[in-house]
Amino acid sequence: MNSAANLMLAAICFSVTSAIYLPNGQGPKTLKYLLEPPVYAEVIGQRGGNATLPCVLQSKPNQYKVKWTKLETHSHGSENIVMITNGQAHKPYGLLGQRASLRKAHAMDASLRLSNLELDDEGSYRCELINGVEDESVIITLRIEGMVFPYQSKNGRYKFNYQEAKEACAEQDGTLASFKQLYKAWTEGLDWCNAGWLMDGTVQYPILQPRAECGGKLLPGIRSYGPRDRIRDHFDAFCFTSISTGIVFFVGGPLTFGEAVEACKDDEAVLALVGQLYSAWHLLGYDQCDGGWLRDGSVRFPITTPRKHCGGTVEAGVRTFGYPNKTLRFYGAYCYR
Ligand SMILES: *[C@@H]1O[C@H](CO)[C@@H](O)[C@H](O)[C@H]1NC(C)=O
Numbered sequence: 001m002n003s004a005a006n007l008m009l010a011a012i013c014f015s016v017t018s019a020i021y022l023p024n025g026q027g028p029k030t031l032k033y034l035l036e037p038p039v040y041a042e043v044i045g046q047r048g049g050n051a052t053l054p055c056v057l058q059s060k061p062n063q064y065k066v067k068w069t070k071l072e073t074h075s076h077g078s079e080n081i082v083m084i085t086n087g088q089a090h091k092p093y094g095l096l097g098q099r100a101s102l103r104k105a106h107a108m109d110a111s112l113r114l115s116n117l118e119l120d121d122e123g124s125y126r127c128e129l130i131n132g133v134e135d136e137s138v139i140i141t142l143r144i145e146g147m148v149f150p151y152q153s154k155n156g157r158y159k160f161n162y163q164e165a166k167e168a169c170a171e172q173d174g175t176l177a178s179f180k181q182l183y184k185a186w187t188e189g190l191d192w193c194n195a196g197w198l199m200d201g202t203v204q205y206p207i208l209q210p211r212a213e214c215g216g217k218l219l220p221g222i223r224s225y226g227p228r229d230r231i232r233d234h235f236d237a238f239c240f241t242s243i244s245t246g247i248v249f250f251v252g253g254p255l256t257f258g259e260a261v262e263a264c265k266d267d268e269a270v271l272a273l274v275g276q277l278y279s280a281w282h283l284l285g286y287d288q289c290d291g292g293w294l295r296d297g298s299v300r301f302p303i304t305t306p307r308k309h310c311g312g313t314v315e316a317g318v319r320t321f322g323y324p325n326k327t328l329r330f331y332g333a334y335c336y337r
């Protein structure tokens with residue numbers, strides 16, 4: 001649409017409100033009641049931690065409600081309300097509502113607090129002031145600190161449909177990654193030549209060093225297969241995980257898989273999940289040059305300082321031996337407690 005048409009549309013749609021919409025579609029320039037831009041447009045939280053999404057009134061209509069909703073990228077048609085307040089009483093809604101409260105730092109404060117953050121709390125939230133005439137809203141983005149890792153089935157490459165990919169990530173202490181999370185991981189060094197499902201149902205993979213066998217010699221970037229058939233198409237998965245409360249530690253081998261299970265148990269721990277090993281590597285700089293069993297039957301080791309005898313000198317990463325025969329007695333164990 002050209003900007004003249006945009007302007008006309010804006011004039012038609014918003015002639016009854018005080019908001020001035022810019023021709024380039026950037027949204028309202030001034031709001032009457034809500035502080036805009038919000039104090040922070042993006043808030044970063046940690047899994048298990050708390051976050052406050054700011055929404056402050058600059059003036060108060062006589063009668064109003066403030067409604068907080070979480071905007072879902074994969075919309076199910078219904079609105080995902082988290083909290084509604086009329087300035088005096090408030091009511092939480094839904095599962096997320098159980099972990100939500102209002103900050104109420106002062107009379108004009110409608111900021112939302114979320115406690116015990118979970119991975120899929122990440123996303124956009126709308127604080128909407130409703131007074132029946134001049135409804136206004138601001139959008140705040142909540143980002144959960146974490147990292148993306150690729151995950152492949154023990155049955156080989158490209159074995160997951162969408163639902164299976166989602167479950168595989170959950171089993172490894174993660175969720176399917178969003179495009180934003182994959183994009184950020186790419187800027188931080190993720191180069192992976194197998195396509196994987198993302199939360200939005202698209203299939204993509206991040207390439208830093210363009211090569212013929214990985215989508216051709218285009219510019220570095222995220223290669224996309226676009227949205228795929230969630231039931232019939234099969235790929236790997238990109239999972240997102242975050243820091244967890246426990247610790248990951250190595251027990252030396254050689255152990256079979258069964259002995260590794262017992263070795264962790266002896267230390268009042270369990271075999272670690274793939275997501276837990278990645279998060280220890282990425283967020284805590286865990287480095288251990290020994291292959292160890294994980295709970296999914298894979299053998300991996302985390303390297304932050306690349307060196308010759310630990311899988312090469314080029315890049316840091318979690319290296320994998322795939323899923324060896326569980327009766328082999330070659331490896332140690334990565335335990336989680
Ligand atoms: C998060 O908030 C809860 C109350 O909602 C509080 O008990 C807890 O200590 C807070 N946690 C952190 C890490 O601040």
Ligand SMILES: *[C@@H]1O[C@H](CO)[C@@H](O)[C@H](O)[C@H]1NC(C)=O
Nearest residue numbers: 256323324325326327328329
């Ligand atoms: C694992 O190795 C054992 C002993 O070599 C063998 O009997 C068994 O069939 C192997 N299992 C698989 C799944 O390959």
